[in-house]
Amino acid sequence: MSMHDPLKPLFDVEEMEISFGPQHPATHGVLRVQIKLDGERIMEAKPIIGYLHRGTEKLFETMAFPACIPHTDRMDYVTSATNNQGFCVAMEKLLGLTIPPRAAYIRMILAELQRLASHLVWLATHAIDIGAITPFFYTFRERDAILDLFEEYCGARLTLNTMRIGGVPFELPEGWLDRCSAFIEAFPKHIEEYETLLTENRIWKKRTIGIGVIPAEEAIEMGMTGPPLRGSGVEWDIRKVFPYDRYDEIEFDIPTGKNCDTYDRYLVRMEEMRQSVRIIRQCIEKIPDGPIMAKAPKVLRAKEGMVYASVESPKGELGYFIVATEKGTTPYRCRVRPPSFVNLQALPQLVEGALVADLVAVIGTLDIVLGEIDR
Amino acid sequence: MPEAVLNLLLIPLIKIVVLLGVVLLIVAYLTYAERKILAYMQVRLGPNRVGPKGWLQPIADGLKLFVKEDLIPGGAERFVFLLAPGLIMVPALLMFAVIPFGEPFKVGGRTITPYLADVNIAILLLLGISSIGVFGIILGGWSSNSKFSLMGGLRSAAQMISYEIPMGFAVVSVLMMAGTLSLVGIVEAQRQAHIWFVLPGILAFGIYWICGVAETNRNPFDLPEAEAELVAGFHTEYSGMKFALFFLAEYANMMVISALATVMFFGGWLPPFPNLLAGLWASPVLAWIPGVVWFAAKMGFFLFCYIWFRGTFPRYRFDQLMAVGWKWLLPLSLANVMLVGVLMLWWKG
């Protein structure tokens, strides 16, 4: 196409430095990207984080194990159920608890519903960044239905606090499974609606195909996980490779992309939504009766040791590394491996030489949540 | 009262007042319509609190913008900063002077034309004036002393210049068919041709419409004010009434583009197939419909399309926009001029 090297300025001009954010409509929170521009071309992009730092990891050290769970809600506030799940899975590994099957199935349903909700938020914001404003309202309508289900189950809509170490706190309300299955049966139709608006749309394709390309090897080197990694063609899903809860009893596929670009990551996430529907459908069929909490003492005391356990959050691998002292009631240290934080690393590489508009698309496709990045 | 005073001063003055009033009112309510239609497309209700069904919303908006503090950012080029909104608003309103809204009608034995002037080079005039509007955007973007505004202004300059050319060629094919530059003449030519120009000039219409959307900086070509990238583009730093002027000018431009599309391709104030179905239009049920209503209906449809597009499409990237303009629309419009020429030769000869 163009004859000259896109990274070399055409004329001897001064670079323009722009602080993109922290208050900017497209940075999804308080991300600040310092970009150096030659005209509209990005010469260098530097993400600057820390505007939402609340010291969650340090907070964990001061509070009893069960009391940590509401705080995990507030890291990735779009997917609080999977955050809860990650912490609980790690703690159960530390304490050697096995959760009853019914609890595991409830957890999986909640986590997959949360994955749907999170992907819907991603689609909404990604589309609105690229200029399509209407999918935002359609996706939020469906997300609202999911939040209604959450509200009925645990009483909250966003910061759910819906799992406990050793199980789940509540029995399912009467008729909840029916309402849930009614929702997921209706949901694929809505996905088709979004796809009619976007997938084949030539403008959407132009804005996403070939944008933010990262080959598989580099994505792995960067430590990327979740849809950004799968969009590069790597079949890596914690639910399959290190199954937790009862994901080993469920059948589902891992969608992968080929071209490693924004469009493929979009397709991967759309397919993931369909797979989530499939998982929920199976869970509803298979859910057994029984207790919902493992037998655990009222006050949890850990043995000395450390543990790392991770779950597949909608954004990628969400890991908790917990160090405990003998008979301690609080974590000695809790380190969270947030997927958004690690995926954000790739931003400078993804946008180098691209245009300003691509930066917006790439931020959207990485699906970052600043609450999780800064913690 | 001397006849000359009446003809040259009073009647034009009344017409100007009526035209300005109607145009500004429509522009104000176009913002209301946009919010309402977008809301309905997005399973929302839209403004419905101010007045019944929100009918007073545009007035409330106007009042709010009017009493708002008028900020001038530090380091701004004061004079140019103040000049820019006027520079975009005046041409936008000026263009309405030559647009024919309906047939001449008689009031008290006097023939009144529902347009200010039937200029014999109306289209050239319109293309010329619409190019002035871009200065308002560039200067506004530059004088704000903001990087986002500057980028918006520059984008706008490039965009408007590159889309004016295919638009011009699309208009040329209409001129060839009509054989006149006067807008009234174009409508009359369509009456004589028994057919709206959109049928022979479907390609020209497509090109004109795409360029028109791009000229008015509307989605999917709203790059100068792409909010996800440039916050609000060239008017990021404008507030209060100055912002309102930019806003109104954008909608006035939309109206001009729609009105031109109506005049050039859809027979202006003529009903569909004015001659073939002449019997039907002369029937007592339909005969009372004045030409202005036909005009308004067609223009309304195009304005609706503007809003519809905004509700549906993503936004092009800057370089892609340029590619669409130069690599697709320009060659197509040139080919279209050729095609129309050949067809006309074949038709007449």
Add this chain to the structure above:
Amino acid sequence: MPVKEFFKTLVPVELFQGLGVTGAYLFRKKETVQYPEKRLEPQDRFRGMFGYSLERCIDCHLCAKACPISIIHIKDHTEVEEVEGPDGKIKKKKTKVIDRYDIDVKRCMFCGLCEEACPTDEKSIWLTTKSYEGAVYERNEALYFDKERLGSWEGFVGFPGVKAPAEGQLPSDPLGKKKAAEGGA
């Protein structure tokens, strides 16, 4: 570019399909809920505003311990009363009296762990009150509830139909619907 591709590019079918979707929505039912006139009723488990029953509370401090951010402040003292037993002997009876049961509602994150920790049969501290309009102008005073205010909800307007805890609100049934149904049956 093949001819077919060229015409595919020229006639934007997929764009018209998109227009069809948004156009069809013009006539669909709208999702908006006109808020102040119409209020959505929260679900039964909805965690809204605190309810507290001084009578049921056994002063065990479990809620304060469960609270992740320690916003439940309890102070008590033991009163010793000399009571004559049935056999005539004078016995010392100890009762715990709650002096202070304060919840700093403005800092609350509505996790509901206090309610879960409460050991009484009908919970004595509960969040499931279906009330969600807690916005105030001055939060330091308006959103600091002591034990009287927790019961009376002075200065707080509950969800329409919800009574204050002191007027007999039950944690499992804040609207009194189940009670009415039982009473009717």
